[in-house]
Amino acid sequence: MNHFSTVEKGFTLPVWVVAAAKAATQVLLGNDFEPDQLIRLPNTQEKISIPVQSTSLIDHGNKALAINYSDPGEVLDITRGMEIWALVQFQKNHELLKSRKNSDEINSWLNLVPGFGFGRHISTGKPSISTFTYELLNLNIRDLVPKGFSLNLEIVFPQGKELAERTSNSAFGVVEGLALIGTQAQVQTSASPDQLKKIIDDLRTRCDDCNFSGDLIFVIGENGFELATKVGFDQTSIIKTGNWIGPSIVAAANSGVKKLLLFGYHGKLIKLAGGIFHTHHHLADSRLEILTYLAVQEGIPQYLIESLSKMKTIEQAFLLLDKEHSDIAKSLWLRIAREIEFRSSKYLGRYVHSSMEIGAVLFDRHRKLRWFGPHGLKQLGSLGQSLRT
Template identity: 45%
Template structure:
């Protein structure tokens, strides 16, 4: 299942190469990157490095090679610009030794303008750069993705309040395909290990990295398994393993597919989100002109905004109906393969990471997420 290395490693490689050039080391066409909390190094290829701005800065360039055909960061060009800033003797309170700057094409959080970077990526940079920074200096590190802003339009970043480019959110060294059958097997294995321990019969399946992060922020007191796009087969596996309740926790733009009977949720397999919402709007007898308007939209978030402007109550009712439909269609899907009374609960959050809706079963657990 390991196909290549995640984006943070290529950023760290270009950064280390740039900093080494800045302090006088000769150029190597690779860097050995230390992995936090692991006793191993990974060899990362460097495309080029050079001094710029009168030799006061150094530019390192690498190309991400995740090894995943459907990964938007595959072959992404990465620039890192390193410069040193002398620590003032009069400044008693020193800032972080590495100032990570979001350059062109790198995503920032819409509300705070902070760079969108995972803790793993930060640790990786610190572990691989601190030993090179000369004593008495801090490092300014600007990260640039020349094609990042364009590529970000093909992601759901804006749905999570990330603007201006691609985020650096890898949480491990290796890359994994959420569409790969191996990803399903890993989730099954994790579920099997969970059941062997002091398992109470309830498990949360979180959809994607954003779902996992939000669930951890909520400090959910239930076991959590991050799942990819093979939701249907994994829910069936849970029923076979006699799990009592599966709680599906995710972004509305992902979980809505289950309401339409799409149980492999990768966009390259099927989309249909607007079509599903239009069907539910017809079931609710919404005005024809509103339904036609919904059918012309590109994203579920745009549709929600249109519905809320039309009537807040109707919008809430429709999305609660969506949550119920997710539960019902999922239960029917599982019972096509194994007869079970396992409960399936759906809890959905919106683009602002606000937990908004739940189905009938989800109502019993939504308090766990607040």
């Protein structure tokens, strides 16, 4: 059996959560604390060794708490060093049955409780958690739960609510904290060179297809991809770029793309309007500065510009302007969409001579398409007209 070393490789947040939950469950069973937890991975015989900081019985031995810290390895990530608490308690199955209204959940061995700092879906109140995370929990903890019992697992991220403000979670309906949406154990960041190579490989595959029309859509991340397909875009024309937007634009032109649509959350794509074409927040984050600069260019009243500059996040600035001056907000964001198209074409021209048309479409925190650059609206065609109204 092979084991990874956490010194050499970084792991996603679900792995650290499951390690803490497993350590706490073992202590609740009366076993000694194991500071290094072996975690099984789905669809493989491999295990990884994950350190846990500490565990303790609490509430007169009826519950157990484990604490560890997220380590994404060499990858720049906001969860680096973030504290994780896993609180576990056994519950008799008949008690769990009484506490649940949904009959589909009666036979579940796990009752997952989103504690402080753990993101919830605003529409349902349920924890934002991936299938992969549930698979890890099933593989590593289910067999530890005594027969006739289920496990209450409360996950707490003490810094989660604060850190979530630096993400785009709210754009995808996740509030109150960080989501557990990892889809694999090992970290693969959208800022890594390997991600760019994958994008280029995807481009070549799509563009070499004899049925390729010449039109392509770039989205950032899984959430953008999901929304793009939901509103009616053909999946075969969509490529996830991660944060390598600039080099991906150049690669698209070199691959023979004729029309390219940039489709993304306004809080991310606004960076392009400021000439920032690698959008990872650790490398550059001047969104408020870009917003206020373009507000000046748009001729927005000075007192509003001063208010915008005092906001902590781009989302707060947008909400302030949209609530009090919706017409001005619309005018500004349309300006930003036009600027994204202009700056992207200018960026492309620095590296290659190309007539590729670049359009931009931006959606808001409610996943509603709101702002279109001139080329973006044209590329959307009839779909764009229906979404705009």
